[in-house]
Amino acid sequence: MQPVQQSLEFLGKLAASGPVATLAAAFAAAGHELALVGGPVRDAFLGRPITDLDFTTDATPDQILALVTPVSQAQWDVGRAFGTIAARIDGETVEITTYRSDSYDGTTRKPAVEFGDSLEGDLRRRDFTVNAMALRVPELVLVDPAHGMDDLIAGVLRTPGAPEVSFGDDPLRMLRAIRFSAQLGFTVAPDTAIAISEMRDSIGIVSIERVNDELSKLLKTDAPRAGVELLVESGLAELIIPEIPALQLEMDEHHHHKDVYQHSLTVLDQAIELEKARAGSETGITSPDLVLRLAALLHDIGKPATKRNEPGGQVSFHHHDVVGSKLAKRRLRELRFDNDTIAAVSRLIELHLRFFGYTDGAWTDSAVRRYVRDAGDQLQRLHILTRADVTTRNRRKADRLSFAYDDLEERIATLAAEEEMASVRPDLDGEQIMAILDLKPSRAVGEAYAFLLELRLDEGPLSEEEATARLKEWWAARTA
Structure with a gap:
């Protein structure tokens, strides 16, 4: 002040x-x-x-x-x-x-x-x-x-009168208290915090649209972590976005795993740092980026449903990326987010583990092209989310992953410059396919198009003559 x-x-x-x-x-x-x-x-x-x-x-x-x-x-x-x-x-x-x-x-x-x-x-x-x-x-x-x-x-947030009366008049003020605490960096007065926890069920009379608005404003503050923690501690998150408190998985003395809830908050922090550093016209990233922040916060919400205790004290979360993508889509739809936001967030969650196979062995150019194709217009956000997802305290491991992603981004840039990867298309379009194979618009044309796209991703650009010959070979084998 x-x-x-x-x-x-x-x-x-x-x-x-x-x-x-x-x-x-x-x-x-x-x-x-x-x-x-x-x-x-x-x-x-x-x-x-x-x-x-x-x-x-x-x-x-x-x-x-x-x-x-x-x-x-x-x-x-x-x-x-x-x-x-x-x-x-x-x-x-x-x-x-x-x-x-x-x-x-x-x-x-x-x-x-x-x-x-x-x-x-x-x-x-x-x-x-x-x-x-x-x-x-x-x-x-x-x-x-x-x-x-x-x-x-x-630096204290309190109501002018009794908080029970204030929140009873307008329960949305409970969410505003949490948002202002993050936005201003203030603490919530003890009696005000207690009232939020005790009166949390009254949030049910607030329209979903207003809840969405406050949640979005919270996530777009400079440092939303404290607000998210208060949302969980008060019990309001259980009523609004229960997938977040569900990340507080129980641990036992025999099976160990990282604290998924704290990990997710750290990923959110790191994603915001990278978002601010990378914002600009070249990347298309703006700050604050609600889509990126939602994806960072929700990227592991599939873990509770996929947790398995394995022999030897290990814990696995197989396919939590796919499960989490579906859960995020459902929750964001219930919170009335727009379709573009829902699609982008769920796609980022689905793809957030894809990179980690890169460190197991060198990807071919074909694999890099597929990574770019699958990310589509979310590639820059995926770069940030994947980097932010590294929260290990093992410096050697963190450096290895960082260097590997540096290498991947360099390869993407190189291939993009050579092949205009952002707009990868088959070497023949639909009209050419129909003319070469003497087809009318049909499913077969779509299948031929998909074949040529896979060929393009695997081998890079082909001449029209080579693409035509390969298409004819594929068609002959298909109709034999």
Whole structure:
């Protein structure tokens, strides 16, 4: 956290320029209160970038709309029923909400919207004390009825009132607490953590879409590991994504294996480090990469179902990659992730062990081509996931695997330069196949195409004459 005086000076500059000053002047001229509230105030004191401009006011939604229309380029009133009007001012989007004093029925997380009459009352109904601070503009007066500044300085996340009441009003706040703890690097106050654990079943009234949103935001934080651990410790993970706590496999004195749960968290950490290092236009990797992080966290979820105690004290997890891919697909579908994300994550999990055969013996060019073909547009993510999956403390083994993957990536780059591997196709297309074999569109054409693709992967590019001759030989043998 940066010094309070420095933060106040920053907020003063923010309030004196751009859309904040424009709004402050308009509301003051009309005799209405206006305050910058929540995230922007919190982040200013933490020295974090301010990405949202949220305001609260004593003006009604109709009055807000009337005040912002003359000074804005666009307005949206889709949140009018909840007291919120959005506008575009000087190139920035702002949201202004009427003071609220909502009430909840305890069976849904949708409040009966009630407008309040004071800034202090509005702040006390918010989720956490660090989000319950406001800066009155243009006066530049900090309002902090829940002592959020004390918690900000201490790095503690707590609710303004009793956590049981806060989470009873809106159970989604339990997931927000976990996400904010990771995002801000804060600890959750003991009474707040206890309430999350005791009230975890109430998460069932929250829509899957909102759960998905919070889980995704958690994984996209700079360091999500602590949040994932709290998700598991609280028992919420058991209700949302039970495959994660299931990784805490029991160990006995006769059969030993690595801690799969801790291994998965370490893989997540290492994948994020590599993601940040490799992000760029050349790799196509962006940071944060939700697909990669989901794959890293879930890559071993097939192990509980495939665990076998072998003679001699060994433990095996045969085909956990295939099983895990299917489990991930099912879980992500239930969490309402989009089809592209589901397909990419499940594919990465299915392929995450493929590389480890590379160290057993030199792969042929054909094997390298198949690796690239099977990875498809997930190749760069697969590079990261495979490297991140090495968590051994045996330095010699770790170096051997790292050097082997360096070699594989170099071979992929070399072959790609020679053969344009990213778009590997048979040397003859469907039209040529039909002309050469005198066929009409049919399954036989697809089989011929697959034969030529395998030939291309095995032997590299062939001339049209050679490909035609090999196709005719295959067809003659097939129809003999």
